[in-house]
């Protein structure tokens with residue numbers, strides 16, 4: 001059985017008018033069933049308001065399902081006795097780095113999670129060191145988070161989660177507020193965790209180029225999973241992606257146009273380098 | 286402009302004072318302020334200034350930086366001096382229209398100014414050399430006995446530490462909103478008090494909304510990292526007295542003794 005499993009999960013927000021009287025409900029999640037195996041790298045795509053964040057918050061027991069069930073490592077997240085285990089097993093990284101760094105110094109922030117879990121002092125220091133090293137931020141351990149770049153802050157947030165020794169990390173648009181350099185740093189760190197430490201990753205993002213390394217891509221729309229498969233499978237369905245209001249990666253659009261012009265190129269190539277190689281091969285033999 | 290406020294901010298440096306246990310620094314600051322009010326003669330002030338000067342030197346923080354922190358309180362200082370200068374009865378020296386300056390007034394105003402400056406610098410020495418986490422840890426531990434009286438000591442100190450962490454972020458945000466409003470023609474600089482106060486409303490509303498949103502996000506992030514209050518929590522940096530801390534306490538005792546002996550034996554205050 002998977003590390004994260006949901007069964008017909010549904011969640012409804014109650015919309016309220018200015019006086020606070022309920023005036024309607026938004027079904028933000030509508031019957032989502034997924035099963036993520038340990039060590040998998042899963043990416044979730046979807047346009048604004050498709051329910052990605054709402055879904056992610058269920059895994060960490062921050063929101064509680066209106067219908068259906070979520071299990072993390074076999075534990076039902078709705079059971080109050082499991083809350084702390086679940087939060088430790090599935091760590092969460094949010095979008096805005098400034099709103100999730102609690103400590104005034106990098107190392108103090110990374111130690112926050114283990115402190116809450118009651119880890120002995122000596123072990124906290126070991127965990128802080130190894131987590132900061134894993135995201136290549138050890139040399140900044142004495143710095144104030146306010147003095148770091150966005151990408152560095154986000155890597156500190158990831159270290160903060162790592163120090164809790166989770167089996168799985170959920171990242172909700174961790175790169176949305178970063179510049180391209182910062183985005184690369186963060187994605188590289190996330191991939192390393194997945195490949196080296198074998199931590200299950202659930203990456204929510206708007207950027208297509210971040211999902212090419214995923215084992216599986218889920219596309220959400222109106223609270224449902226509209227499309228899923230490997231990145232190549234998903235990106236080859238250009239029309240469907242446009243329907244779901246997602247940008248199709250340039251490589252795929254290029255392959256399409258080339259095909260129309262009579263140059264045969266597979267329509268599921270991702271990455272600029274791969275693309276260039278393929279064109280070169282086709283053209284120059 | 287707003288970033289000049291240095292009160293409550295940590296200044297990273299590797300100095301003896303930085304390494305002291307926060308409880309020592311807390312006790313030292315409280316003691317210093319009490320003594321400042323108990324010994325208000327020339328001798329007391331000279332000793333206080335000297336002690337503060339030595340401590341400031343030991344922190345290795347540039348004195349200029351520390352003085353910058355005084356800027357926002359200059360207004361309070363001026364008001365205090367003003368009232369003391371003009372409203373103290375006694376031997377009249379100068380008469381300006383309806384206001385009179387007395388000899389006693391000058392003395393009291395001068396003392397007040399010196400005392401406030403020393404007080405603020407001493408308090409900022411503590412916050413500049415102690416991370417908010419250490420500071421609140423120190424408070425939490427020294428106030429631990431209040432727990433029995435059902436005072437939520439841990440929660441209060443956590444609140445303080447988060448407030449301190451967010452001061453620079455909120456100031457930056459205020460700056461940003463101000464610039465955005467100025468770009469749209471808002472005017473914070475001219476006009477009377479009421480006009481200026483009114484100009485602040487469009488600044489405060491977005492600031493408050495942003496602060497609430499931040500608070501919400503932060504609470505969620507803390508919960509996601511298993512925060513559940515002070516029970517069962519361990520410390521990454523537990524407070525343990527070292528040799529330096531004992532020496533610091535001894536020096537404080539020595540300082541009190543000198544002041545007391547000078548008062549009792551030589552009549553100096």
Ligand SMILES: Nc1ncnc2c1ncn2[C@@H]1O[C@H](COP(=O)(O)OP(=O)(O)OP(=O)(O)O)[C@@H](O)[C@H]1O
Nearest residue numbers: 013014026028046047048049050051052053054055
């Ligand atoms: N606190 C809330 N109260 C009421 N409705 C909400 C609330 N949060 C989200 N919603 C609604 O739930 C739906 C899903 O929102 P959600 O934040 O999960 O989307 P998302 O996919 O994360 O979007 P984004 O890409 O913008 O982050 C949206 O229609 C949104 O309007």
Ligand SMILES: [Mg+2]
Nearest residue numbers: 052053054173
């Ligand atoms: Mg979202």
